[in-house]
Amino acid sequence: MSPRSNNLLTIALGSVFVALVVLGLKFLAYTMTGSVALYSDALESIINVAAAVAAYIALRVAARPADANHPYGHTKAEYFSAVAEGVLIVLAAISIAREAIPALLAPRAVDAPYEGLLVNMGASAINAVWATMLLRTGRLSRSPALLADGKHVMSDVVTSVGVLIGVVAAKLTGLAFLDPLLALLVALNILWSGWQLMRESVGGLMDAAVDNTTERRIRTLLSEHGEGALEVHDLRTRHAGRMTFIEFHLVVPGAMSVEEAHAICDRLEDALRAEMPDISVTIHVEPQEKAKHHGVLVL
Numbered sequence: 001m002s003p004r005s006n007n008l009l010t011i012a013l014g015s016v017f018v019a020l021v022v023l024g025l026k027f028l029a030y031t032m033t034g035s036v037a038l039y040s041d042a043l044e045s046i047i048n049v050a051a052a053v054a055a056y057i058a059l060r061v062a063a064r065p066a067d068a069n070h071p072y073g074h075t076k077a078e079y080f081s082a083v084a085e086g087v088l089i090v091l092a093a094i095s096i097a098r099e100a101i102p103a104l105l106a107p108r109a110v111d112a113p114y115e116g117l118l119v120n121m122g123a124s125a126i127n128a129v130w131a132t133m134l135l136r137t138g139r140l141s142r143s144p145a146l147l148a149d150g151k152h153v154m155s156d157v158v159t160s161v162g163v164l165i166g167v168v169a170a171k172l173t174g175l176a177f178l179d180p181l182l183a184l185l186v187a188l189n190i191l192w193s194g195w196q197l198m199r200e201s202v203g204g205l206m207d208a209a210v211d212n213t214t215e216r217r218i219r220t221l222l223s224e225h226g227e228g229a230l231e232v233h234d235l236r237t238r239h240a241g242r243m244t245f246i247e248f249h250l251v252v253p254g255a256m257s258v259e260e261a262h263a264i265c266d267r268l269e270d271a272l273r274a275e276m277p278d279i280s281v282t283i284h285v286e287p288q289e290k291a292k293h294h295g296v297l298v299l
Contacts, residue, residue: 008146011137012059015052015149018130023049025123032116033167036103040096040183041120041163044156044190047092051085051152055145062145062242072280075243082148082197089152089194093187100183107176117164124160127153142242142278148197155193159186207238218246218272225271228252228264231291246272247282254287261285 026042029035058081066073134150137143166182169175209215215237222232231251238245250268252261269281 008059008137008141008143009056009063011134011146012052012056012149015130015134015153016049016056018126019045019048019052019153022123022127025119025126029116029120029123032119035116035163035167035170036100036180036183038116038120038163038167039099040186041156041160043095043099044089044092044159044186045123047085047088048153048156050088051081051149054081054084054088055149057081058145059143072240072245073243075240078143078145078242079202081145083202085148085152086194086196086198089190089197093191093194096183096187096190100180100187103180104177104184107180117167120160120164124157124164127160128157131157142244151197152193155189159189162186162189207240210237210239210244214244217275221271221275222248222268225267226250226264227267228256228260230288233292242278244276244279245282246279247284249284249286249290251286251288251291254289 023042023045026038026045030038030042055078058077061077062073062075064070064074131150131153134146134153138145138147138150163182163186166178166185170178170182210218215235218237219232219235222235226232229250229252233249233251235246235248237247250261250265252264265283265285268283272281273279
């Protein structure tokens with residue numbers, strides 16, 4: 001296992017520990033207050049624990065090298081973790097709604113909220129710091145599992161802030177229904193987060209192409225380093241976890257030797273890999289009669 005994979009696994013394991021600590025603090029806040037909104041916040045933290053465990057398992061599988069049965073590697077395992085996290089989030093939203101609706105129909109006063117709110121605020125602060133680190137690391141390492149975990153934890157932070165506002169408002173105004181009402185709004189927010197995560201992750205499982213900015217950069221690199229070739233066409237890209245797969249047809253003069261054509265391919269691969277380390281490049285070399293636009297390197 002590479003040092004990079006070990007680092008990601010360490011972070012994922014850290015997520016499990018942080019999620020457990022935050023879960024304990026949020027349930028403590030709920031028991032201190034009896035707030036349905038704080039209960040909904042604590043329920044989402046259970047999902048955080050499950051999601052963190054799923055991310056750790058997915059990263060372990062994704063770190064395995066390619067083998068006979070998986071010649072393209074195991075990096076797509078991270079998407080399964082992100083999809084599973086989305087499903088868990090949806091289940092959490094349903095659980096919250098089940099608790100909030102009866103409480104909305106028969107509101108009850110929130111008891112001694114301020115101590116519990118301070119505990120909840122401490123848990124949210126821990127989450128905010130950890131989510132920021134997860135998102136930064138996930139983007140730098142292009143890890144769908146860590147990005148999904150970071151987005152979920154950050155959405156938990158936003159949810160917690162809303163819950164705190166609702167509980168304080170319920171106490172100050174005496175309008176007890178604000179507490180379960182905020183819980184229902186939390187459920188809707190969580191539901192939206194789960195849908196977003198599942199949509200993005202399914203896109204990865206369906207071999208979605210790279211974004212427009214990345215594709216333009218790929219075309220620029222091919223143009224800048226394709227000296228000696230006549231044309232590049234049929235460029236195709238796809239993501240699989242941290243890996244990006246790039247395929248294209250390279251048209252060269254018919255009289256060019258295999259050695260010369262191979263040198264151009266090596267130069268193009270080196271240029272791409274210098275900017276995108278985690279890539280797999282497949283180049284299909286064709287004679288000039290296969291060109292679609294004669295005379296220049298057309299991208």
